Amino acid sequence: MPCDDLHPDTAWARLPGPLPAAHAWVDGKSWRALAARWRTEDGQLAALWGSDERPAGIGFVVHAIVICGGAWRWMSLAAGHDDPRFPALSELFPEAARQERALFDLLGISCDVGDTRPWLRHEAWGSTDFPLRRDFAEGAPKVGPADPSYPFIPVRGSGVHEIAVGPIHAGTIEPGHFRFSVVGDEILRLEERLGYTHKGVAKRLEGLPLAEGGRLAGRICADSTAAYAGAYAMAVEAVSACTVPPRALWLRALLWERERIANHLGDIGALCQDGGLAFGHTQFGLLKERWLQTHRQLFGHRYLMDMIIPGGVAGDLDLAAVALLDGECTTLLQATRSLQNIIDDHAGLQERFLGTGRLDETQARALGAAGLIARASGIGRDLRVFSPSPPYDTLKARIATRAEGDVAARVAIRFDEIYESLRLIRAILAALPDGPARVPCGPPCGVLGLGAVEGWRGPVLAAVTRAPGLGSHHVHMHDPSWQNWPLLERVVLGELVPDFPLINKSFNLAYSGHDL
Amino acid sequence: MHKLLRQILKTGIHPRRPSAHPGPRCGAKASPASLTAELGRSLAVRHVDSGSCNGCELEIQALGNAVYNLAAIGVRLVASPRHADILLVTGPVTRAMADPLRMAYDAIPDPKRVVALGDCACGCGVYTANYATVGAVGCVLPVDLTIPGCPPPPEIIYEAFAALMRP
Numbered sequence: 001m002p003c004d005d006l007h008p009d010t011a012w013a014r015l016p017g018p019l020p021a022a023h024a025w026v027d028g029k030s031w032r033a034l035a036a037r038w039r040t041e042d043g044q045l046a047a048l049w050g051s052d053e054r055p056a057g058i059g060f061v062v063h064a065i066v067i068c069g070g071a072w073r074w075m076s077l078a079a080g081h082d083d084p085r086f087p088a089l090s091e092l093f094p095e096a097a098r099q100e101r102a103l104f105d106l107l108g109i110s111c112d113v114g115d116t117r118p119w120l121r122h123e124a125w126g127s128t129d130f131p132l133r134r135d136f137a138e139g140a141p142k143v144g145p146a147d148p149s150y151p152f153i154p155v156r157g158s159g160v161h162e163i164a165v166g167p168i169h170a171g172t173i174e175p176g177h178f179r180f181s182v183v184g185d186e187i188l189r190l191e192e193r194l195g196y197t198h199k200g201v202a203k204r205l206e207g208l209p210l211a212e213g214g215r216l217a218g219r220i221c222a223d224s225t226a227a228y229a230g231a232y233a234m235a236v237e238a239v240s241a242c243t244v245p246p247r248a249l250w251l252r253a254l255l256w257e258r259e260r261i262a263n264h265l266g267d268i269g270a271l272c273q274d275g276g277l278a279f280g281h282t283q284f285g286l287l288k289e290r291w292l293q294t295h296r297q298l299f300g301h302r303y304l305m306d307m308i309i310p311g312g313v314a315g316d317l318d319l320a321a322v323a324l325l326d327g328e329c330t331t332l333l334q335a336t337r338s339l340q341n342i343i344d345d346h347a348g349l350q351e352r353f354l355g356t357g358r359l360d361e362t363q364a365r366a367l368g369a370a371g372l373i374a375r376a377s378g379i380g381r382d383l384r385v386f387s388p389s390p391p392y393d394t395l396k397a398r399i400a401t402r403a404e405g406d407v408a409a410r411v412a413i414r415f416d417e418i419y420e421s422l423r424l425i426r427a428i429l430a431a432l433p434d435g436p437a438r439v440p441c442g443p444p445c446g447v448l449g450l451g452a453v454e455g456w457r458g459p460v461l462a463a464v465t466r467a468p469g470l471g472s473h474h475v476h477m478h479d480p481s482w483q484n485w486p487l488l489e490r491v492v493l494g495e496l497v498p499d500f501p502l503i504n505k506s507f508n509l510a511y512s513g514h515d516l
Numbered sequence: 517m518h519k520l521l522r523q524i525l526k527t528g529i530h531p532r533r534p535s536a537h538p539g540p541r542c543g544a545k546a547s548p549a550s551l552t553a554e555l556g557r558s559l560a561v562r563h564v565d566s567g568s569c570n571g572c573e574l575e576i577q578a579l580g581n582a583v584y585n586l587a588a589i590g591v592r593l594v595a596s597p598r599h600a601d602i603l604l605v606t607g608p609v610t611r612a613m614a615d616p617l618r619m620a621y622d623a624i625p626d627p628k629r630v631v632a633l634g635d636c637a638c639g640c641g642v643y644t645a646n647y648a649t650v651g652a653v654g655c656v657l658p659v660d661l662t663i664p665g666c667p668p669p670p671e672i673i674y675e676a677f678a679a680l681m682r683p
Contacts, residue, residue, distance in 0.1 A: 124611030124648045131647050138647055141611035167616050170595035172576045174565050175613055196612040197567045200648040216642050222571030222667065266577070279520060283527065285581035292578070302669060303571060342519050512569045 017238030221513030227455030234451025312438025357503030371458015568607025
């Protein structure tokens with residue numbers, strides 16, 4: 001693989017844990033050079049963030065993780081003490097742009113190019129305060145009007161007007177703002193404004209011992225709680241030299257696949273609803289409800305919160321539970337297949353789905369699409385296949401891809417992935433290793449830890465950096481919605497305003513997971 | 517079309533089963549008083565997420581499924597605060613959502629009630645006050661009813677609303 005041919009001047013250190021990952025400290029020149037090379041080799045920027053390491057004498061540090069040819073490369077750059085700066089990556093990886101803006105909002109590390117408007121900072125803290133700096137005086141948020149003047153980019157011309165939507169939306173969804181510029185019903189431009197649910201997660205995690213942060217990590221984005229708690233646990237185990245027993249790894253995969261199915265069932269139902277087929281919403285709502293009731297019966301929580309913990313899994317399955325789960329797979333498979341037949345045959349619904357909100361492969365690749373959205377546009381990116389940690393190395397997951405990139409493709413991918421996850425669940429249940437489901441996770445001893453899970457939206461990352469001498473740490477959690485939100489702005493161009501809810505639902509991106 | 521109708525017949529009606537949930541962990545206000553005398557026999561509910569992790573939203577959505585079917589007891593989720601009797605708030609209140617939340621409250625005609633749903637909204641969740649978070653809903657609005665849980669299971673939410681609807 002080309003990416004394994006590492007930069008000769010850079011000292012790469014293999015990271016502990018199941019991921020094929022390596023870390024290096026780089027200078028500004030190699031930072032840019034490496035990123036440029038990975039870009040040409042179809043690498044994906046997995047996350048870009050920063051931390052304040054001034055107490056350890058390193059100054060501010062910017063971190064970037066790129067996945068290239070199945071290998072993970074984590075590079076760190078010392079950005080200086082008083083006026084921290086780093087060379088921007090957004091010229092190479094457009095998906096970095098908002099992460100660079102967030103980096104400035106939280107730490108005051110600037111990169112001097114591109115969009116300098118605040119991203120996560122509304123008016124809770126001042127433009128010269130940086131909450132993730134270790135010397136930030138933590139207090140109550142500023143009072144005053146919430147967000148008086150965010151400079152949206154205007155579109156001018158005859159007949160152009162703006163539609164402002166949010167932060168409170170009409171349905172039961174999370175808050176965010178969409179600014180449409182339209183002529184009649186046609187969308188000329190969409191600009192997203194997020195950050196309304198910023199709750200200072202990274203600052204909170206700095207203040208919690210690593211062993212106790214899992215409960216919070218599992219509540220960053222509830223629909224992906226198993227993926228978040230899993231990524232967090234993997235990262236903590238990596239810095240704690242903790243070897244997780246095989247049974248726990250298999251049970252975790254079971255939970256991740258069940259979480260994927262629960263969300264896909266809900267999404268397909270909601271897409272039917274938005275497409276005008278209430279029947280589909282009712283039917284898939286029932287299937288999801290039964291699935292969640294089984295979660296509560298066997299795992300104690302409908303959404304699997306607090307099940308995955310550093311060291312393993314908080315519960316276990318007996319033989320009766322295994323049989324129940326296996327039988328449920330058969331039932332769900334039959335039910336989903338017959339519903340898919342009805343939906344695929346429903347001309348009215350397909351008319352709404354087909355060709356709507358199309359993201360072609362070239363665009364998706366250029367803009368760094370992640371996870372399910374990438375796969376619906378013909379890009380076969382899936383950590384379970386390209387970077388398989390146990391048990392996925394033996395389960396051999398199959399990637400579902402669709403070339404069309406429209407709403408119909410994003411519906412079809414969800415069906416494909418339900419079937420594949422059912423197959424994986426049955427394979428896991430049939431070969432579940434014996435032994436304990438958890439071991440005690442010792443105190444942290446390492447410096448860097450990385451965890452990653454292919455959640456139902458795409459890769460969820462957790463990166464831990466520790467300063468062992470000072471007893472401090474920083475945890476960065478990353479949701480694939482960072483990469484995919486900007487794509488939504490693209491795919492709605494030229495579409496009709498009434499199709500926006502449908503297209504938006506077919507993406508179903510995270511707000512809280514993004515805003516942190 | 518025949519396949520669709522056959523599926524509907526096959527699916528049938530799903531009665532709601534009584535709750536087997538042990539109950540919320542942190543202090544719920546005791547059984548809420550009926551609102552029917554004041555608000556009549558239907559409740560229009562405007563939901564606002566003031567910074568939640570989306571867990572409570574999942575359960576509000578679940579209340580609309582065929583097992584709970586909250587609408588059948590006269591409780592409807594509405595799209596505008598102008599149509600609402602009740603403001604249902606989830607999540608801790610983030611700084612960026614405090615003003616929009618107040619504006620939504622002000623837009624609801626009197627008489628009105630505020631229900632805080634979930635541990636964070638009730639002030640006993642993982643998201644306590646910090647530089648970006650104002651705190652529980654009670655820090656911003658007068659709260660009439662709290663429904664704790666992380667997230668509260670749909671049976672608990674259903675029962676709370678059913679109590680408001682009892683004559």
